[in-house]
Amino acid sequence: MSTLTDQEYQQVVQALGRKPNEVELGIFSVMWSEHCCYKSSKIYLKQFPTKSSRVLQGPGENAGIIDIGDGYAIAFKMESHNHPSFIEPYQGAATGVGGILRDIFTMGARPIASLNSLRFGAMNHPRTPYLLRGVVAGIGGYGNCMGIPTVGGETTFDECYNGNILVNAFTLGVLKKDKIFRGIAKGVGNPVILVGSKTGRDGIHGATMASDVFDKESESKRPTVQVGDPFTEKKLMEACLEAFELEGAIVGIQDMGAAGFTCSSFEMSAKGGVGMELMLDKIPLRETGMTPYEIMLSESQERMLLIAQKGREEDLRKIFEKWELEFAIVGEVIAEKRVKGYFHGELAFDLPVEPVTDAAPVYERPVEVPGTRFQVPSTSNLESRTSDNYNDILLKLLSSPNLCSKEWVWRQYDKTVGTNTLLASGADAAVVRIKENGKAIAMSVDGKAKDCYLNPYLGAVETVAEAARNLVCVGAKPVGVSDCLNFGNPENPEIMWEFKEVCRGLTDACKKFETPIVGGNVSFYNETEGKNIYPTPIVAMVGLLEKGVTPMTPWWKQNGDIIYLIGENNDQPFDFEQELAVQGLCLEAFQKGLLQSAHDVSEGGLAVTLAECCFGKNSLGATVDVNDGLAPEAILFGEAPSRIVVSLKPENEKEFVALVKNGVTSPTLIGKVGGNKLKINDWVDESIDKLWKGWVTALG
Amino acid sequence: MKFGIIQFLGSNCEADTFHVVHNVLKQEAVYLWHEETDLKKVDCVILPGGFSHGDYLRAGAMAARSPIMQSVAAFADRGGLVLGICNGFQILCEAKFLPGVLVRNKNLQFISEDVELVLERTDTLFTSLYNVGQKIRLPIANMEGHYYIDDAGLTSLKKNNQIVLRYTNNPNGSIGDIAGIINEKGNVFGLMPHPERASEKILGNNEGRLIFESIIKLCRR
């Protein structure tokens, strides 16, 4: 099976000076697939800001790495596992988590926290409950077993995902900054070693499937579903981390994900400017009768390829065998820049490295600006008022699938294993402490697909802004980003335009927020039977809290505290300067110890935000008065960007107000904490208990 | 006082437990590898939480057959202190150190949340620093936390006063709201909640710490 176009095939023939054999064609097909070589996205990803004084490793490795001081660093990355999760939600999501965890620990980092971003079809679509249950159980099933806490994420529903759900998984790990491992092959004569699980027929063609649209025929093209084995991965993680401690034993290491052995052997060779000679008979197989083609393309999970320093094999073997894992020397590094595979004494394939990796095609696909999509109602001329019973509307919003509590989801995720979790799901961002240096890391994943559909550039900018705002609300300073770009079919010029615009937005915004993009993933072909998903870039942003700082939470703390709105209720378009001023003020007030709580205003608007602030353990209410001349709907439910609701002790008010500089933003006093009701002007007046019940029981 | 923390294949709370007894409570601690039989002269053996052998087949089943468990059995026979947390509790039941068994939660889902517990006994070696009837909150995180025992077994647990911790709001279907039990001799204690995750103020909860401190106090005497 080849997915190369005729033209790509000709390119292969030209590069080789002959026709490829079947195995070689298989290798080209996966390595030149969208999933592996980013042929449609490369030219746009190049613009991303990827450097800062903290960046130790940008894109191009298994994960990005950022310096957090005191000799320590964090490695993090987000990956999609959309197509497999649609076919088999439990295993698809589980193996997605398995893959991202491997990406982190191959770098030498111990994973300490995971997050996930999920998009399902409409709640009333017949497959949605099944997919939701399976995906959530799969994420939990893998992460819980590994003992890596899942501390945050997002879960939303929209009919554009009916035939194509999104499962994006993020993991962050900690490592010593001078002990980074990379996917590189070096040192002629060094042994090439495969560790972890046996190789089976699972997942052959997974990478090409991820680069294809779904249609009625996909059924028959299905690769054997990969089943996750978190137990083996846990052993593999411990064994690798132990092996990294053997000074000088490991030269390079790369996990085997999409395109399995093919991808790891060619990429590692390319990075080191060397080649490899592989003995395919030495690979421990799970099934009998496997062919070189199947061995090279298998996507069996829980495997790693490592290059050892010659002479250290037995030291390494001891560790992997102690953890009851396969350990097989399957070849060696050669000077010639070719990867050769021998099977039963015969040469099964023999390819130059460079054409397979660096010479992969790069396309500037046609783009086309689409016609008008749907019109967003302007808040200043709202006409279709259906009810002015704002209590009911608020309750309805709070219990709607996209705004309700996602506790049903995160109750199934171990959030506390590791004893580092300072703040888990339920807050604006998750926070874990770093035992090694006493600092803490905040993480948030955000996507705003509808906004991106309406205006891909601005939507992307606002996505980054919201991620940063979430971090600022817990008191962290944003330092870096990983992203997952989920799009439809890139061969469709309108989709390609969306992609181009989103990349431009991410680039501008990440520059402004000084959050370099240090890694990420592109998932195209999220199209089923001609229907494309909304452009859905997911931004995972990471921030830093200094030593000994306790993170801020969104909930009211005490009767009598006063409530301020930083930012404005308006219908002005997004403005960078305003956003930076709002975030800057919030962070400064937090650092000065002036705040009792902070919560950003996002989907659902101010009323939903205020209600969420009331849903702390002590369920404190609030009385709020907002008079800025807008219609009630606009004030209550408008989704203007750049707003944060904070509460503070009255005695800190003076100092807080004095923080305001240059008038870009002035916070407004809007109310007071207290009672057991939420009152907003004379529009909303409802008991916290009732609002909370609607919100917390809607899902599950 | 010297703690020995067993590492089964798939344990994942051994480092958390080590951190609490060693870094927070300043006690000596060593890891014990599942294939070894030497308990390194420890005063208390802890079977930590996790998913030993993936919890495949049944939670704790395969770990219960590890070589080290024979040494732990001999140690317990001599009166040595054994504490099983979460997966450790499941292993203790599978190895028949404690009666009954932990099965799938009633809702068939993994449950991770803080639960309220009531201390039924504070005259044990593991809970002496709490007060009888005291209510504490501890995190649980498990798929098989549903304690099961037949009627005769339950009667005998009650008669022998072996129930140490109960849920005030049973999250998983456990018979008799049981969250933790002790053996008849009083030196082997298993519980589903995770006291090691609630032993430091910075984590928002240190109500589990007294379990470790009760053990330490005992050894000081």
Next chain:
Amino acid sequence: MKAKIYITLKNGVHDPQGEAVLGTLKHLGFEGVQGVRVGKYIELNLNGVSKEQTQTQVRSMCEKLLANTVIESYSFEIVEQ
């Protein structure tokens, strides 16, 4: 009537449980074991009218719920009681 349903992973689908059990059996000294596959065994009590009708019903239950036909196969027997 009673249905006995056997659900197994399809050939070629990786069975981590089976592998782990195999490992432990070997550790316990059962050297002769070469492969383990772990599946499900479900017993249903039904008040079906005829065996044929019950058969159709049980097949439909397997397809719709009991087996995950993406990775599992099933077989069953109907026993009249």
Next chain:
Amino acid sequence: MKAKIYITLKNGVHDPQGEAVLGTLKHLGFEGVQGVRVGKYIELNLNGVSKEQTQTQVRSMCEKLLANTVIESYSFEIVEQ
């Protein structure tokens, strides 16, 4: 040789999985189902010498590991291949 092992919950032992399946089956319109018990079906490949010897071995595996006899019963067949 092949061993087919059936592991079921003992009578009287609560089976939450079985209950959940029963509930869902009813929900799907399978009215005739009255009771569901979910157990395990394990297949072993063995290079045993004789059927008798294998039988003894498999029984011992069940007792030592495969079943928890506090709540489960087991039965098995040995098939020569």
